[in-house]
Amino acid sequence: MAQGPTITTIAARAGVSIASVSRVLNGLPTREDTVRKVMAAADELGYVPNAVARSLKSNRTHQVAFAMADIGNPTYVAMVREVQPVLKTAGYRLVLHSTGGDVDDEVDVLRRLGERYADGLIISPLRGITGKHLDLLTAAPAPTVVIGSIPEGTPVDNVRTDSRAGVRLALEHLYGLGRRSIGFLNGPLDTVPGAARDAAYADALDGLGLPYDPDLVEVGDFYRAEGAEAARRLLERSRPDAILCANDLIALGALDVLRAERLRVPEDVALVGMDDTELATAAWPTLTSVGLGSAERGRRAAELLLDRLDNGVAEPRIVTVEPTLAVRASTEGAA
Amino acid sequence: MAQGPTITTIAARAGVSIASVSRVLNGLPTREDTVRKVMAAADELGYVPNAVARSLKSNRTHQVAFAMADIGNPTYVAMVREVQPVLKTAGYRLVLHSTGGDVDDEVDVLRRLGERYADGLIISPLRGITGKHLDLLTAAPAPTVVIGSIPEGTPVDNVRTDSRAGVRLALEHLYGLGRRSIGFLNGPLDTVPGAARDAAYADALDGLGLPYDPDLVEVGDFYRAEGAEAARRLLERSRPDAILCANDLIALGALDVLRAERLRVPEDVALVGMDDTELATAAWPTLTSVGLGSAERGRRAAELLLDRLDNGVAEPRIVTVEPTLAVRASTEGAA
Known part of the structure; x- marks a missing residue:
């Protein structure tokens, strides 16, 4: 060079x-x-002001970073689609990091904020906030917004969803359709969504006066193949009349297995996904799915960050986005 | 701060x-x-070496940028999934830019390479290489690999696919199934894939001795809703026994319309997508789709870039990835 x-x-x-x-x-x-x-x-001399010279000069790189677990997950794509235009309008370029949910990678992104490569950060840590995150967040050298759950008192802006309310919406919908044996295919319990959805499922059953039956619960991972395997294990030992899946990919895997087993959806088994991604409408039958407001969470996170960048707000703020239920053919039959 | x-x-x-x-x-x-x-x-003093101080010191930021049109397009996601582990193993962090296919945004990314925020760049310009790109590519201050078509003699490494061969695979497959009236739903002709696929469709028909019928061709955009609209316009004026779609999203839109029109897939109309994304297997019937080697293109691009970063290769290289055809239910009926 x-x-x-x-x-x-x-x-x-x-x-x-x-x-x-x-x-x-x-x-x-x-x-x-x-x-x-x-x-x-x-x-x-044809001097091109480099990123840091500019940042020293204006204290701004005009760049914002967004770190997420997996760029292939439509939930994050929905967030990016909202974050980017908000930032662009305000003159900020967006750079993305796909961390694979790796805590070290996430911590590395936080640490690099100290090198002033971005004016601010939006981060969605898959496995929640560890001690390592917390130290860096507390002393974050640039404004940071966390999408997801954070421990009480963490001094950063936070946008969260109410997945408990989302699971309740799904179970009340299935209950209303007369389903009483409602299975649950979840992702790993050591992830924030996995743990939250597990607790929410138990709670929602309780609210409906239905017993919690461990035989109706299976834990796999948030992908289609793992969802199919979990569905296979579940169907080997029980025959629910409805299945809630912790995301749409798991639901697609379950749909593959139900089709192979010649079980009709929704007549024999009603199926509900979560995250309400474009996969839900790509599937056939189209999937009823719990929307956790990904797009809105992205938009709100971008707005919080901009507000802090422009106005240097003092107190950390928490925004909670309400879930919705998109009812489609997998629970109510063909449109 | x-x-x-x-x-x-x-x-x-x-x-x-x-x-x-x-x-x-x-x-x-x-x-x-x-x-x-x-x-x-x-x-x-607790001095954190900033990005440029380090880059001046070591001439490396240990960061590589990947600029693509749309992070929500599974083709790019497939590339990222291959690029990232290759770079990570070599000690490079990946940052992503989603440019919306905007030439100014792409040019901005190229220009910023001069600020040494990344050691190298992989870029996939949606609308091809314009004069603005060319000037910056010719004098690129850091190694750059272009995924997609580039003008002859552009002095950068290039990974391309042979979409012409891909379209030919699809049409020969449909011809082999006895289909003779093969429609085509394309994306904008001012995009690289749109223009290439349009020429390839005409060529492949010619190779099979079939006439080119303008009534069987409709141009929309590379998204589901636009694909559905294009399919509706096509079906209003003709009744093909097969439809090739320029990507899987368009094919999903066509599937929606065929279903609404109560046309059976594949009995009445056989349907083929392109890019062979996860949407192809999410759909029902599952979609036959032309794979253009997205994953392999990503991997090869990362390898070319690493080679240049490590060994400072002199001559620009061109790698062509061969297409494949994944045959599924939308042409051959249920498995």
């Missing part, structure tokens, strides 16, 4: 000290003719 | 000149005891 102009070559060209160039690039008070000389020299 | 230690405060603490601090941070030859003093002062 060719060595471009540096603070040293600019100083030589301008006939001023390196300290003067540094002052000008740092935007510190400097004699006007010095500023002019430095700028002219920088110009002549 | 709290003002962290700067070149000035480090110089004061170390009792050396600002020029000396600059030399040390730039990795230029400096007296050993000066280096020691500067490093000790930086340490005491």
